[in-house]
Amino acid sequence: MEAEAAKFIGAGLACIGMAGAGIGVGNLFGSFLSGALRNPSAAPGQFSNLIFGFAVTEALGIFSFLVALILLFVA
Amino acid sequence: MLPLHFTAPILAKDPLDPISQFEIKKLAELKIGEFDISFTNSALMMVVGLVATALWLFFSMRRRALVPGRGQSIVEVSYEFIANMIRQSAGADGLRFFPFVYALFIFVLFANMIGMFPIFFTATSHLVVTVMLAMMVWLLVIVYGIAKNGFGFFKLFWPDGVPIAIKPVVGLLEVISFVSRPISHSIRLWANVFAGHILLKLFAGFAVVLFTSDAIGLKLLSIAPYIMTFALVPLEFLVAFVQAYVFALLTCIYLSDALHPGHH
Numbered sequence: 001m002e003a004e005a006a007k008f009i010g011a012g013l014a015c016i017g018m019a020g021a022g023i024g025v026g027n028l029f030g031s032f033l034s035g036a037l038r039n040p041s042a043a044p045g046q047f048s049n050l051i052f053g054f055a056v057t058e059a060l061g062i063f064s065f066l067v068a069l070i071l072l073f074v075a
Numbered sequence: 076m077l078p079l080h081f082t083a084p085i086l087a088k089d090p091l092d093p094i095s096q097f098e099i100k101k102l103a104e105l106k107i108g109e110f111d112i113s114f115t116n117s118a119l120m121m122v123v124g125l126v127a128t129a130l131w132l133f134f135s136m137r138r139r140a141l142v143p144g145r146g147q148s149i150v151e152v153s154y155e156f157i158a159n160m161i162r163q164s165a166g167a168d169g170l171r172f173f174p175f176v177y178a179l180f181i182f183v184l185f186a187n188m189i190g191m192f193p194i195f196f197t198a199t200s201h202l203v204v205t206v207m208l209a210m211m212v213w214l215l216v217i218v219y220g221i222a223k224n225g226f227g228f229f230k231l232f233w234p235d236g237v238p239i240a241i242k243p244v245v246g247l248l249e250v251i252s253f254v255s256r257p258i259s260h261s262i263r264l265w266a267n268v269f270a271g272h273i274l275l276k277l278f279a280g281f282a283v284v285l286f287t288s289d290a291i292g293l294k295l296l297s298i299a300p301y302i303m304t305f306a307l308v309p310l311e312f313l314v315a316f317v318q319a320y321v322f323a324l325l326t327c328i329y330l331s332d333a334l335h336p337g338h339h
Contacts, residue, residue: 048160048324055321059263066266069273073094 007071014067021061028053091283093276097200097269116196117204124185124198153181160324165331172330175215179208180323187268187315191308200272202265209261212326220333231336260325267318271311278304 032050036043103114135146143151157177161169183199190197198204220228232249233242278300285297 048163051317051320052324055263055317059259059266062266062270063262065270069093069270073092073273 007075011068011071014064014071017064017067018061021058021064024057024060025054028057091276091280093273093280096272096276097197099201117198117201120189120196120198121182121186123195124182124189127189128181128185153177157323160320161327164324164327165334169327169330169334172327176323176326176330179212179326180319183208183264183322184316184319187319188312190268190272191312191315197268197272199264200268202261205261205265206257208264208322209257212260212329213257216329216333219330220336223333224336228333228336231332256329260322260329264318264322267314271307271314275304275307275311278307 028050032043032046035046100116101113102116102119105112105114132150135150138144138147140147154177157180158170158173161173161176165172186198186204189195190200217228220231224230231253232246234245234249237245281300282297282304285293285300288294
């Protein structure tokens with residue numbers, strides 16, 4: 001196989017990792033919302049935890065996107 | 076891991092290349108012996124951020140009124156925002172680090188926000204900048220932790236309330252997680268900014284390529300990536316803010332280890 005073709009296949013494979021981040025972020029906001037609707041008065045206090053969890057989870061998706069980009073444009 | 080000097084090596088002839096926006100340009104040649112300390116566009120943007128911060132804080136707080144005006148309110152809100160974050164994640168005695176955390180937050184926020192405007196360069200889109208910031212935090216945690224707690228700082232790696240049989244394993248994991256902190260801390264910020272800017276450029280590039288094609292159908296289709304670019308810009312502003320916030324929040328959480336090792 002040509003190296004150029006392998007690069008594109010690798011970039012495509014790297015994007016599968018984003019599915020995991022999607023599940024994580026969806027789970028995060030879903031859980032926050034179900035908790036917040038049960039006890040709305042406690043919700044604002046958990047905002048920083050929500051954003052923290054979002055950033056930590058979303059970073060993993062960004063990492064896989066980054067691998068794809070580096071394979072496409074830099075490597 | 077990428078080498079630290081990774082700063083988009085392939086630069087371009089093609090104006091649609093999404094990487095070329097991260098090119099470092101020397102504005103003034105400066106050298107100390109062997110070291111190249113030229114004033115670059117990255118340094119210029121950091122200076123712009125610094126000057127903007129200084130002017131904003133100076134002119135908002137010039138008339139210190141008991142009942143704050145509009146400008147003063149914004150500064151007070153930003154103060155309380157960071158102070159609350161420190162109190163929640165590092166405790167009240169973490170407030171001695173307030174100037175450090177506030178400066179870090181505002182610096183990263185301004186660097187991200189300035190980068191969102193066209194033409195301007197994003198200082199945080201280079202790994203070397205974010206690694207410097209993260210290493211600063213990491214070394215501060217070690218130096219302050221040992222200065223304050225002495226040998227007790229190493230209780231961080233020997234947690235209480237863990238059965239003695241698995242304590243060495245947990246300790247080893249704690250060491251690994253501690254050592255990898257500056258890596259994840261810096262790559263999180265850099266990757267978000269870097270990927271976001273590439274994404275914007277890619278969609279803008281799609282629109283240009285489609286619009287300049289010959290087929291009329293493709294010309295009409297170019298409206299889709301064009302709208303997508305507009306949709307992504309607010310998202311990237313949100314990311315710019317959230318990443319600055321997360322960078323400061325993680326700094327607080329790490330500083331909390333230096334203040335209270337052994338229970339976390």
